[in-house]
Structures are given as C-alpha cells and as structure tokens.
Amino acid sequence: MSEPVPVVEMTNISISFPGVKALDQVSFRMFPGEVHSLMGENGAGKSTLIKALTGVYSVDSGIMTLSGSRVAFTGPAQAQEFGISTVYQEVNLLTNLSVGENIMLGREPRRFGLIDWRATRIRAAELLTRLHLDIDPNSLLGSHSLAIQQLVAIARAIDVQAKVLILDEPTSSLDADEVAELFRVIRSLKDEGVAILFVSHFLDQVYEIADRLTVLRNGSLVGEYLTDEILRIDLVQKMIGKELTLLDDLEKKTHDSTSGDDGETPFLQAIGLGKKGAIEPIDLKVYEGEVVGMAGLLGSGRTELARIISGIDRPDSGSLSINGKPGRLRTPRAALSRGVAYSSENRKAEGVVEELTVRDNIALALQADRGWFRRIPKRRQDELTASYIQALGIRPPNPDALVKNLSGGNQQKVLLARWLAIAPRLLILDEPTRGIDVGAKAEIQKLVVNLAENGMSVIFISAELEEVLRLSHRIVIMRDRTMVADIQNDDISVESLLAIIADGSILEDAS
Amino acid sequence: MSVAPFPPATGAGRVLGGIRDVFTSPKYGPVLVTFLLLIVVFAVGGSRYRGFVSGPVILNLFVDNAYLIVLAVGMTFVILTGGIDLSVGAVVAMSTMIAASLLQAGWSAGVVIPLILVVTSVLGLLVGLMVQVFKIQSFIATLAAMFLARGLCYVISKDSISITDPFFVALAQTKIPLGDRMSITPSVVIAIALVLVAMVVLHYTRLGRTVYAIGGSEQSGMLMGLPVARTNVLVYVISGFCSGLAGVLFTFYTLSGYSLTAVGTELDAIAAVVIGGTLLTGGYGFVLGSVLGVLVLGTIQTIITFEGTLSSWWTRIFIGVLLLVFIILQKILTARRR
Ligand SMILES: Nc1ncnc2c1ncn2[C@@H]1O[C@H](COP(=O)(O)OP(=O)(O)OP(=O)(O)O)[C@@H](O)[C@H]1O
Ligand SMILES: [Mg+2]
Numbered sequence: 001m002s003e004p005v006p007v008v009e010m011t012n013i014s015i016s017f018p019g020v021k022a023l024d025q026v027s028f029r030m031f032p033g034e035v036h037s038l039m040g041e042n043g044a045g046k047s048t049l050i051k052a053l054t055g056v057y058s059v060d061s062g063i064m065t066l067s068g069s070r071v072a073f074t075g076p077a078q079a080q081e082f083g084i085s086t087v088y089q090e091v092n093l094l095t096n097l098s099v100g101e102n103i104m105l106g107r108e109p110r111r112f113g114l115i116d117w118r119a120t121r122i123r124a125a126e127l128l129t130r131l132h133l134d135i136d137p138n139s140l141l142g143s144h145s146l147a148i149q150q151l152v153a154i155a156r157a158i159d160v161q162a163k164v165l166i167l168d169e170p171t172s173s174l175d176a177d178e179v180a181e182l183f184r185v186i187r188s189l190k191d192e193g194v195a196i197l198f199v200s201h202f203l204d205q206v207y208e209i210a211d212r213l214t215v216l217r218n219g220s221l222v223g224e225y226l227t228d229e230i231l232r233i234d235l236v237q238k239m240i241g242k243e244l245t246l247l248d249d250l251e252k253k254t255h256d257s258t259s260g261d262d263g264e265t266p267f268l269q270a271i272g273l274g275k276k277g278a279i280e281p282i283d284l285k286v287y288e289g290e291v292v293g294m295a296g297l298l299g300s301g302r303t304e305l306a307r308i309i310s311g312i313d314r315p316d317s318g319s320l321s322i323n324g325k326p327g328r329l330r331t332p333r334a335a336l337s338r339g340v341a342y343s344s345e346n347r348k349a350e351g352v353v354e355e356l357t358v359r360d361n362i363a364l365a366l367q368a369d370r371g372w373f374r375r376i377p378k379r380r381q382d383e384l385t386a387s388y389i390q391a392l393g394i395r396p397p398n399p400d401a402l403v404k405n406l407s408g409g410n411q412q413k414v415l416l417a418r419w420l421a422i423a424p425r426l427l428i429l430d431e432p433t434r435g436i437d438v439g440a441k442a443e444i445q446k447l448v449v450n451l452a453e454n455g456m457s458v459i460f461i462s463a464e465l466e467e468v469l470r471l472s473h474r475i476v477i478m479r480d481r482t483m484v485a486d487i488q489n490d491d492i493s494v495e496s497l498l499a500i501i502a503d504g505s506i507l508e509d510a511s
Numbered sequence: 512m513s514v515a516p517f518p519p520a521t522g523a524g525r526v527l528g529g530i531r532d533v534f535t536s537p538k539y540g541p542v543l544v545t546f547l548l549l550i551v552v553f554a555v556g557g558s559r560y561r562g563f564v565s566g567p568v569i570l571n572l573f574v575d576n577a578y579l580i581v582l583a584v585g586m587t588f589v590i591l592t593g594g595i596d597l598s599v600g601a602v603v604a605m606s607t608m609i610a611a612s613l614l615q616a617g618w619s620a621g622v623v624i625p626l627i628l629v630v631t632s633v634l635g636l637l638v639g640l641m642v643q644v645f646k647i648q649s650f651i652a653t654l655a656a657m658f659l660a661r662g663l664c665y666v667i668s669k670d671s672i673s674i675t676d677p678f679f680v681a682l683a684q685t686k687i688p689l690g691d692r693m694s695i696t697p698s699v700v701i702a703i704a705l706v707l708v709a710m711v712v713l714h715y716t717r718l719g720r721t722v723y724a725i726g727g728s729e730q731s732g733m734l735m736g737l738p739v740a741r742t743n744v745l746v747y748v749i750s751g752f753c754s755g756l757a758g759v760l761f762t763f764y765t766l767s768g769y770s771l772t773a774v775g776t777e778l779d780a781i782a783a784v785v786i787g788g789t790l791l792t793g794g795y796g797f798v799l800g801s802v803l804g805v806l807v808l809g810t811i812q813t814i815i816t817f818e819g820t821l822s823s824w825w826t827r828i829f830i831g832v833l834l835l836v837f838i839i840l841q842k843i844l845t846a847r848r849r
Contacts (some may be wrong), residue, residue: 056734058734059596075733075736076733076734076735076736077736077737077738079736080736086734088734092728092730092731092734092735093731093735094723094724094727094728094731094732094794095727095728096723096726096727096794097720097724097727097796101720103723105720105721105735105737106717106721106735106736106737108720109715113716114715114716115714115715115716115717117715199791233669360836467787504673
C-alpha cells in the first residue's frame, strides 16, 4: 500500500494526571483506508491517547494534525465536526432514550428547523440493519443487554460521514458473530478510505483486521509495526515488556479434577427454574469445587439465568436449593448470605463505585457481608487490597486511587477482586475478563482455578470460548433462552462447541 | 432473537403505533397515573359539591394557576437535566416589585415587561454559569439566587405597591368569553401558548433532546458530542425567563407588587413537576405532565375552598402526601426499568 499523508498525526503527546504520567512523548499516526490497532496492557494509555485526540483531555505538550493542518479540539463535539467519530471504551449512551434516538442524537434530520422523527427513525433502522441488528429502534436503550448497547454505539459512530473512526474496545462484550458483522462493516468503511483506530485485547481480532499496530507500554511509545511483519510472541513481549508463559501449564491441571459424582449433593440445584420472557425453565446442578462454564450467543439467556440464580431477578417458576436446602433467593443480599455472589458484566452501571477508592471498592462486598457495624479493621483492608493489587496487577498500584480514574481494564480487576475477596461458596462471574489484557487474564484464570480447587463453585460466563473451555469442568450451553446442552468438558474443541451453539443440537453422548 | 421488526412508519400506521407506544412505554406511565389522579380528584369534588364539575370551575383552575403553569414549564426543563431551581418564587416576587415600582415611576408597560423578562433571564444566565462553569450544585446556586432576588425586593420597597397602569388594569379585567357564562383571561392564553412552545422545543428540537440527554447522563452526552455545556446553562435561562413571565402574569392577577408574595411558590412548582411524573434525577418527564400536576394541586385547593371550614393548610398536607406517593411510585418504576 502506498503511503499518502496521514489523516491523523499526533507528535510527542504528553498528558499527566495528578501522580500519573499517562502519556509520555507518544507519537501516533493513521492513514486513510487503513485499520490501525493501538496495543498495550491495561493502563498503558490507549484510551487516554484517544481522549487526547478527540479533545476530552487537553494535552500538556505535543502537536496534533488532521490532514496536515494543526488542530486542538475543545471536545468530542468539535472532533465530530472535523470528521472524527468515536466509540469510547465504556458504553456511553443514554439508557433513558430509545435506541433510535441514541443513534441519531445531535444529528437528527430536520424539516423547517424541527426534528423530522419519521426520517430519524428510518435512518436509525437503516443503520441497525447495516450491522444486521434486529431490534426495534423505538425500544428503550436501557432494556437491552450490554452487547446490544455496544452495537448501538457502533451504529451511531458509523453514521457520520467520518474520515476517522475510532473504536475503543468495541468487541469486549461481543460474540464471534457480532464481531464478524463488525469486521464486515469495518472493511467496507476501509474501502471507502476511512481511517480506523481499533483497540482490542483479543490478539486474534487484531491480527485479523489491523494493517498497522502501535504499541504503548506504561504511557510510552514502544513502536509502530505492520501487522504482517510482527509475530504474536514478539508483539506480546513488546506489550508487557517480558515473555509470557502462563497459559499452558494451566491447561493440564484443571481437567483431571472432575467432580460431580452421583452420590454427592450439589451445592446449587435448580429445577425448572424460569422467568417468562427472560428464560425458559431449566435444570442446573453445580457441585462444590466445580467450574461450570456457560456459553451461548448474544441474547441466549446466560446473563438472565445468572441474575435469577443470584437473586437479582425473581423467577416465576421452578425451585432452587442450596446445599440441599430449598428456598428462593429474593435479593442479592439474601443470596450473598447463603454464599452466592454475582459479578455483573456491566461494570459501569452495576459494578464498581466510581467515586470510591480502590480499597473501598475491594472491601465493599466483604464489609456488606459482615454487616456495616462490624467494620473491617483498616490493617486487614490494607492487606487485602495490597494482595489483590499485587495478584491482579492493578495499576497504578495505589489503594487510594479513585476507581473512576483507573483504566477500563483496571476497573474490571477491582470489581473481580471485590468478589474474590469474600470467597463465596458459589461465584457467578459474568464476563469477568472483559477488557482485560492477556497477562492479567491468565492471572485471573489461575486465581479462579485455585479457588475452585479449594472448594469454591464457579459459574463462568464468557463470550470467549477458549477461555470457557480452558477453565470449566462442565459446560452448559444456552440458546434462545433455553439450555440446549450440559456436557462434561473432556477434550471438546472450540469447533464442536460452536456447532452446538449454532444449531442447538444436543450431543447425546454426554450424560 | 424474536423482537418485532421496525414497523413501517407511514401515515395511519404511525399514529396507531404512537398510541400503542404511549400506553406500553414505561416513561409515559407516571403521566397517565397523574391524569387518572386528576380525574379521581375531580370525581371526589364532584361527589361532594354540586356544580363542582362544571366549565367555570375548570376554567377557573387555569385562571388561578396560569402563573404556576408558567413556572412549572421552566422548572420542568431544569429538573429534566437533573437540576433544581429554588429561586423561582423569589424571582416572581422580584418581577412584581420591578413592575409595580417602574410603573409607579411612570414607565410604560411596553418597556417594563420586556425589561423584566430580560432581567430574570440574565439572572438565570448567571445561575447557569455558576452551575456549569464553577460546578456549583444547582441547589446552592439557585438558593443564592433566591436570597438575591428576595433581597432586591426589599431594596425596591418594603411595602406593597399597587398598580394602576392602564395596560395592566386592562389585562387584569379582560375576560375572553367562551360562551355560556364561561371565560378565561389573557394570562391563560399566554400560559397555554408557552406550554405548546415548550412541548415543541422539548420534543422537536435538538436543544430539547439534549435536555433529556443531560438528564440521562451528562458524561455520555458530552462524549456523544452534544452541546452539554451550552444546554446546561440554557435551562436556567429558560427557567429565569419563565419566572419573569410568571411574575408578570401574577401582577395581572393581583395588580400589585409585594416583597412577600409567592413565598414557597418554588416548592409548589417543584411539587407540580414531580407529581406530573418528571423524575427528580432527570431524564424522564413531560411538560404536559407538569401541567397536569398544576391542575391536581389547583383542584385540591379548590376542594378545600369549597369546603369552607377547612384551613388552607390542608392543601399543603394533601400536597405533601401526594408528593410522597409519587416519589415512591417513581422509585418503583425506575427500579422495574432496570
Ligand atoms: N482522569 C484520570 N485521572 C487520573 N488518572 C487517569 C485518568 N484517566 C486515566 N488515568 C490513568 O492513566 C493511565 C492510562 O489509562 P488508560 O485508560 O489510557 O489505559 P488503557 O490503555 O486504555 O487501558 P485499558 O486497556 O484498561 O482500557 C492509567 O494509569 C490510569 O489510571
Ligand atoms: Mg482503555
């Protein structure tokens, strides 16, 4: 590909926050018709660079040019006017408005100065179709899952006649199918000459779509490479600054400890548990020390099931027993007191408390579990926080940092630490590694395996099938709001798992 | 996924779809409840007093509460963004004082009225800037504006000043006949016109949609590239303007200016907006709901007047109970929405 002038060129950009140098003399450029991936660990500075470019943060020093002329945007509104369309890392949409409005807000077609709702809705529907998203544009955004919301945010971004499209971890809660849809759209935009910035922690996706890579580490530029010219191992090494060797030894250990002998009472047993409109009645058993993976497509009912088990939503049929004792879990609190904890997929809305410190966030569930009048001693809190900061690599390693100032991946680690800290009898993890970098992901998987070996049961929900296969003893597959398979994980391949997910055929060889 | 596809947006289909949406969408729920409440309150009045449910009584509701409707409109804008405006009552009083004193000094109505609207809008602008630029809580900023406006009233005069300006007197006495012993005042026409304009602004302009966006999430709105800062200031200007206009309508009603008028009226306006289904945290609500809220308050007041023996404080007690009920209702509806 011949290289014309870059559309975007950022030179020696530095940004500091109190106590952190988030970007240090970073340079970055984007070419028209090219997909450029920004790579780096959690907290490396990817999102900060994007916010610098679009004027959310003002830079301390450095120069930015757009098609050769110098720019310094006052905010996303102005960046948009100059043809830069951005999907920021967290889903930043409005749950109180409809899907269609969210897509079109701020650029609704107008007639005689007034919004033409008809045209607006038609345009929104077109954009949804472009992503093959079959939802009603009049429905309230808040009524949809996080994955759909993420797709709606993307639909919004691709509407603008943009020269530059920025996608900060757009695929973090999407399944393979939606990723494929997204990539189709990215490729067609690329052919139209749009420059695309794509951030993801999934190396497969990056290698599939990106033409060029820029690696950041600790706020500094490591280098710019062409995707074809750099090997994965080298890339990972450049990102983390050392070699990565954790994943393989994990693989062996987990599967020999299969549990679920028939004599044992399961820790959790659901019979005919269901809720109209959310999930068809299903049966499920989870034994002590067992990791049950839950796989399925977008909207297949994984999260819905998890929410019912953990007392957030009320079932309207069936029964649940815990440790052999029947009884419904009416609230998350009741669930917690019986040893069932749920870590939400939506860390922004239902997870971390952004205004509190890392320490407070980690101690939160533990404190709630003990009751608010028996305060956890400060020393114990400090130890706990320090151990999880260390174990999960939370950065900056400062227990007093406010969670809202942490990078997305680091917020996710804090959320996980909170649930791991209370060591429940059954931990339901909904997309626990969402937005987490390769190194930390391996750490988290190791922690989960360790906890299970010590008797904790885990329900592990993830769109990343490799991860589900690596950790689970047993895999439950959901499809169209019912359970279509419940199989022992002995050497199932990703492909056969995909086959079940796709056509729902139950392999009868599994008991 | 078995979600209904997008319905064809044409002619009659759109109207039908619209009607269906009204009844199924959770955001219209509270407004419908308010509407039913209004009917219930009326039925109560009608069952106790002959002639309660009659044209004149209903029209009188509008006549007596025209200024409150205007206040509620401005308040709706502010509350939709998640803010609050405590200054409106004091600004009404200030407007009546400015009007009365300047008219007394011989200024003409044609100058005085625009001047009041400009002054109160500028006051709103200052509040908006405090909220947006200096990040002062709207509660505090408007509290300051409230004290300022009340204080200015006393600077103008401690005593009540009556208005004899022919234009004001004419407007106070004009009745627009609606046939069969019924009539309304020009104030009602102005209030209704304002409500219509506000509805169009909120639902058919980008400004209006940004108001809802800010109530949903200011941060998201900013990242979506919406003019959040400008809009955040503008809602206080709108509320200031409405307070000025309400003040003018109030002088048409009372033909005097007095420092102690409209004490606590800001709370009536807030109550009307909340009873009308607007969420105090912003993002959900309608101007029409606020109008219904005003009418509910007005009807309760009327019932108590009809009763004769009851102290007017009963109005307050009923409003208090209603507010409580509505805030609980909102909690339930928002909890279910998640
Ligand atoms: N508003 C802020 N105030 C203080 N520190 C901040 C702020 N925003 C970001 N940081 C810090 O800047 C660093 C870079 O964060 P950034 O969000 O850019 O990381 P990232 O590369 O996007 O990571 P992730 O993969 O987790 O999304 C982090 O150490 C973070 O704590
Ligand atoms: Mg990020």
